[in-house]
Amino acid sequence: MESWKLKMENDQKYSQLSTIHSQFSIKMVTVNNIVKAYNKGEVKAVNDVSFEVSKGELFGLIGADGAGKTSIFRILTTLLLPDSGTASVNGFDVVKDYKTIRKNVGYMPGKFSLYQDLSVEENLNFFATVFNTTVAENYDLVKDIYVQLEPFKTRRAGKLSGGMKQKLALCCALIHRPTVLFLDEPTTGVDVVSRKEFWEMLKSLKQQGITILVSTPYMDEATLCEHIALIQNGSIMSIDTPYNIIKKFPDTLFAVRADNMGRLQNALRNNPQIKSCFSFGDFHHVTMENGKLRMENLVTSLKNDGFNDLEIKEITPTIEDCFMNLMDNK
Numbered sequence: 001m002e003s004w005k006l007k008m009e010n011d012q013k014y015s016q017l018s019t020i021h022s023q024f025s026i027k028m029v030t031v032n033n034i035v036k037a038y039n040k041g042e043v044k045a046v047n048d049v050s051f052e053v054s055k056g057e058l059f060g061l062i063g064a065d066g067a068g069k070t071s072i073f074r075i076l077t078t079l080l081l082p083d084s085g086t087a088s089v090n091g092f093d094v095v096k097d098y099k100t101i102r103k104n105v106g107y108m109p110g111k112f113s114l115y116q117d118l119s120v121e122e123n124l125n126f127f128a129t130v131f132n133t134t135v136a137e138n139y140d141l142v143k144d145i146y147v148q149l150e151p152f153k154t155r156r157a158g159k160l161s162g163g164m165k166q167k168l169a170l171c172c173a174l175i176h177r178p179t180v181l182f183l184d185e186p187t188t189g190v191d192v193v194s195r196k197e198f199w200e201m202l203k204s205l206k207q208q209g210i211t212i213l214v215s216t217p218y219m220d221e222a223t224l225c226e227h228i229a230l231i232q233n234g235s236i237m238s239i240d241t242p243y244n245i246i247k248k249f250p251d252t253l254f255a256v257r258a259d260n261m262g263r264l265q266n267a268l269r270n271n272p273q274i275k276s277c278f279s280f281g282d283f284h285h286v287t288m289e290n291g292k293l294r295m296e297n298l299v300t301s302l303k304n305d306g307f308n309d310l311e312i313k314e315i316t317p318t319i320e321d322c323f324m325n326l327m328d329n330k
Contacts, residue, residue: 116158
C-alpha cells in the first residue's frame with residue numbers, strides 16, 4: 001500500500017511539472033479540428049479531433065480497433081489527406097509541406113511492412129539509402145536496439161519472430177534520425193516480455209530528444225506515456241496526463257466478486273442503485289448511484305440473493321475504468 005501511495009505521489013508531482021512544461025514548450029505536433037470520413041462520408045473515422053504534442057514528449061493515443069488512431073497517424077505522416085481541419089508537424093503543414101515532413105519523421109505502421117525477402121542488414125541499409133544517409137552515420141541512435149538484432153543480421157525479415165520484427169521496424173523508422181516518431185500499435189501481437197522491452201526502448205529514445213507519438217489499444221500502456229488522448233469512434237473523450245485522468249474519475253469505485261460471476265453481473269446490473277458494472281479480470285468494477293447504496297447494504301443484498309464467497313473492496317480506478325466511464329456517459 002505504501003509503495004502505491006508513493007507511486008501516486010510521484011505521478012502527481014510529475015503531472016504538475018508536465019503541465020507547466022507543456023505550457024511553455026515548443027509544439028512539435030498540432031492538430032486542429034481534423035475530420036476524415038470514408039464511404040462517401042458515411043463513416044466518420046476522425047471527428048473534429050484536436051490536440052498538441054510538445055517537443056520531447058511521449059504522447060499516447062489510446063483506443064480500441066476502429067477508433068480512428070491509424071487515420072490520424074496517416075494524416076500526420078502525410079499519407080492521407082484530411083477532409084477538413086489543419087495539422088502541422090515540426091511547424092510544417094501536412095498538406096502544403098508534405099515533402100519536408102516525410103524527410104523528418106519516422107513512421108512504424110501497425111502491420112509489418114518491411115521487405116520480407118531482404119535480410120535484417122539489407123532492410124536497414126535500404127531505408128538509410130532512401131533517406132540519403134548511412135547506417136554508420138546514425139548508428140548511435142539505433143545501437144541499443146540493433147545489438148539485439150545483430151546475431152540475425154543475415155536472416156530474412158520474414159523469418160524473424162514478432163518481437164524481432166518489431167525491433168527491426170523501429171530501427172528502420174529511426175535510421176534517418178527523425179525529429180518526430182509515429183508508432184501505430186507497435187506492441188500489438190507480441191509477447192509480454194517484448195512489450196516491456198519495447199517501452200524501455202522508447203524511454204531511451206525520448207532521452208535523446210525525439211518526440212514520440214504511440215497508439216495502442218492496451219490500456220495498461222497508457223500510464224507509460226506523459227500525456228494521453230482517449231479516443232472512441234473518431235472522437236477524443238479526454239486529453240491529459242494519466243494521473244489527472246484518473247483523478248477526475250467521478251465516483252467511488254468498488255471491486256466485487258462471488259462464486260457465480262455471470263449471475264453476479266446480472267444481479268448488479270439489474271440493481272437500480274448500481275450506476276455501472278463492468279467485468280475486469282476476477283472482479284466486477286462497480287459504482288453506486290449518487291453514493292446511496294452503502295457497501296454493507298450491498299453485501300447483505302447479495303447474500304440474500306444466494307451469493308457465496310463474497311468479496312467487496314474499494315479500489316483506485318485505472319485508465320481502463322476511466323475509459324469505460326467516459327464511454328458510458330458519452
